[in-house]
Amino acid sequence: MKTPIDLRGHHVLCLLTYIGRGYSTSFTENLNTIVSAFHRGHAAKIVSGYDALCHCESTPFHCPHKGSTACRTASVETKDKRTLSALRVFAPHAGHWQIGQAFHFTQPLVAELRQAFKAGSIRPACSSCEWQGLCDEIAASDFRRTLFFSSLPQGPSNTPK
Numbered sequence: 001m002k003t004p005i006d007l008r009g010h011h012v013l014c015l016l017t018y019i020g021r022g023y024s025t026s027f028t029e030n031l032n033t034i035v036s037a038f039h040r041g042h043a044a045k046i047v048s049g050y051d052a053l054c055h056c057e058s059t060p061f062h063c064p065h066k067g068s069t070a071c072r073t074a075s076v077e078t079k080d081k082r083t084l085s086a087l088r089v090f091a092p093h094a095g096h097w098q099i100g101q102a103f104h105f106t107q108p109l110v111a112e113l114r115q116a117f118k119a120g121s122i123r124p125a126c127s128s129c130e131w132q133g134l135c136d137e138i139a140a141s142d143f144r145r146t147l148f149f150s151s152l153p154q155g156p157s158n159t160p161k
């Protein structure tokens with residue numbers, strides 16, 4: 001059985017708008033590996049706190065913000081909680097959005113989540129995020145150039161922020 005990939009609440013949203021940009025080249029390389037694993041059928045497991053985007057156990061990768069004051073603030077955990085709560089209300093997939101729950105992303109689920117993202121109904125976590133402008137543009141373009149379960153033949157660009 002393929003190992004589930006740990007995912008904190010608000011990173012569900014960040015996957016929807018991922019176009020190959022992130023905090024650093026190593027950050028995007030790690031995220032490209034995660035996206036590829038989801039495409040190959042790995043499950044996601046919702047966790048509290050640090051997840052696979054924050055660090056990788058098999059490589060030296062750590063997000064440059066991991067452990068920083070900004071990262072440790074309660075507001076990041078609040079983002080996770082508010083996202084999971086918003087997802088529970090919106091989707092007919094309520095069982096997915098709980099700590100410890102594993103599930104598979106599918107193209108229909110991702111399409112449904114993107115619709116809700118574009119409508120703004122699952123984005124309480126985005127209001128305090130430095131990437132909000134970019135993610136607004138990506139949603140407005142109907143998620144063109146996104147790499148997570150995108151039907152478009154785009155390769156990761158590894159463009160650091």
Ligand code: SF4
Nearest residue numbers: 014126129131132135
């Ligand atoms: S605005 Fe921030 S929290 Fe929201 S999806 Fe984009 S990167 Fe993630």
